[in-house]
Amino acid sequence: MIPEFLPPLLSSLRGKILWNEPLSAHTSLKVGGRVHAYIFPKDVKEVCDLIHALEKNHAHYKVLGDGSNFLPTDEDFSGVILNLAALDEISILEETPERILVQVGAGVSKQKLLFWAASKGFSGIEFLSGIPGQVGGGLFMNAGTHLGSFSDVAKKVFLVTQKGEVEEKALGSDDFSYRAQSFSKNKIIVDCVLRFTHGNPKEIEEKVKKMIAERKAAQPLNTPNCGSVFKNPNGNSAGKLIESAGLKEYRVGNAMVSPKHANFIVNLGGATAKDILSIIQHVKKTVKELKGVELQEEVVIAPSSHSARCS
Ligand SMILES: Cc1cc2nc3c(=O)[nH]c(=O)nc-3n(C[C@H](O)[C@H](O)[C@H](O)COP(=O)(O)OP(=O)(O)OC[C@H]3O[C@@H](n4cnc5c(N)ncnc54)[C@H](O)[C@@H]3O)c2cc1C
Numbered sequence: 001m002i003p004e005f006l007p008p009l010l011s012s013l014r015g016k017i018l019w020n021e022p023l024s025a026h027t028s029l030k031v032g033g034r035v036h037a038y039i040f041p042k043d044v045k046e047v048c049d050l051i052h053a054l055e056k057n058h059a060h061y062k063v064l065g066d067g068s069n070f071l072p073t074d075e076d077f078s079g080v081i082l083n084l085a086a087l088d089e090i091s092i093l094e095e096t097p098e099r100i101l102v103q104v105g106a107g108v109s110k111q112k113l114l115f116w117a118a119s120k121g122f123s124g125i126e127f128l129s130g131i132p133g134q135v136g137g138g139l140f141m142n143a144g145t146h147l148g149s150f151s152d153v154a155k156k157v158f159l160v161t162q163k164g165e166v167e168e169k170a171l172g173s174d175d176f177s178y179r180a181q182s183f184s185k186n187k188i189i190v191d192c193v194l195r196f197t198h199g200n201p202k203e204i205e206e207k208v209k210k211m212i213a214e215r216k217a218a219q220p221l222n223t224p225n226c227g228s229v230f231k232n233p234n235g236n237s238a239g240k241l242i243e244s245a246g247l248k249e250y251r252v253g254n255a256m257v258s259p260k261h262a263n264f265i266v267n268l269g270g271a272t273a274k275d276i277l278s279i280i281q282h283v284k285k286t287v288k289e290l291k292g293v294e295l296q297e298e299v300v301i302a303p304s305s306h307s308a309r310c311s
Helices: 006-010 044-056 110-120 135-141 201-218 238-244 273-291
Strands: 017-022 034-039 061-064 077-083 090-095 100-105 154-160 166-170 188-198 255-257 265-267
Touching (some): 006 044, 044 188
Parallel strands (some): 061 077
Antiparallel strands (some): 017 034, 090 100
16 A cells, blocks of 8 residues: 555656556566556656655665666565656767767666767777666666676766765776676666767677677577576686576476576566576576586565665
C-alpha cells in the first residue's frame, strides 16, 4: 500500500510518476516486484528537492538507469525509484587541438552519446559500443571492456548528496577500479565531464559498427539478460570457467545459463529474480568446487530486505 506521506510529497513533481509500477518493466532481465513510485525528475534541482524531502521522511529510495545491470527482488520495494532519463543534455565545454571536454547529463543513453561523439569525430568512448544503459549507471559501474572504461575518460562528476545538495568532484584513476568506483556511495550522479580527443568520424563510426556486430555474434541479445553476470577473475575469463565447469544451459525455472555465452543468464520468459539468484549461487558454488575460483558478481543484486535508502 502506498504510504500516506508519499502522494503529497510528490504532488509538486513536474516529471512523470508511475504509481505501483512493476520493476520488471524497467530491468533488462524483465524481473522484479512493484515499487510504490517510479519517477522521472525533470532537472537537477528537482532531484535535490526530492532527496531532501525523501530523507526528511525517512523514505526508502534508489536511483536506477536503464536497469541493465540490476537484479531486483521479486518482492515489492516499499519506496521510490528515481530514473534520471530527463537529465539528457550534452554540451561541449572546451575544444582545443589537444582535447575536448564535454558535459554529459547522467540520464544520457550511452549509445546516443557514442553516436553523437562519432558524428563529431570525438574519439575516446568507442569502448561503449553496444553497452546499454545511461551514463550515470555507466559511471557507477565503471562500465567498459578490455578496450577501456569510464575511468579513462571521466574527469569530473556532479553528485547529489543525502542533504539534497550538489557536490562537484574532480576524478582521477584512483577513484575507479574494475567495474567499481569510490565516489558515489549514498550519492546520486547527476552530471559528468568526459574527455575526448580528435578522430575521424568515418573511422570511429566503422569501428563502433564492427564492435556492435561482434557483440551480436557473441552475446544472446535477443533474450532478456543483464550482460556479464560475473566479473572476470584476474587473468581469467568468467565465461570460460563457467563453460568448462559444464554449466552452459544450467536451468532453474525459466532462467538459464546462456548456451551462446556462459557468463550470461537469460530469462526465457516468466523467470523470477529468485530463479536467477539460484543460478548465480549454483554457478559460484560449482566453479569454486571444480576450478577453485571464487567468482564475484558484476550485476548489482538488491538486498533481500530491499532496504536501500540510496544507491
Ligand atoms: C546485453 C548487455 C551487454 C552488456 N555489456 C556490458 C559491457 O560490455 N561492459 C559493462 O561494463 N557492462 C555491460 N553491461 C551491463 C550494463 O549495461 C552496464 O553496467 C551499464 O553501465 C548499466 O547502466 P544502467 O543505466 O542500466 O544502470 P542500472 O542497471 O540502472 O544501475 C546499475 C547500478 O548503478 C546505479 N546507478 C544507476 N544510475 C545511477 C546514478 N545516476 N547515480 C548513482 N548510481 C546510479 C544503480 O543504483 C545500480 O546500483 C551489459 C548489459 C547488457 C544487458
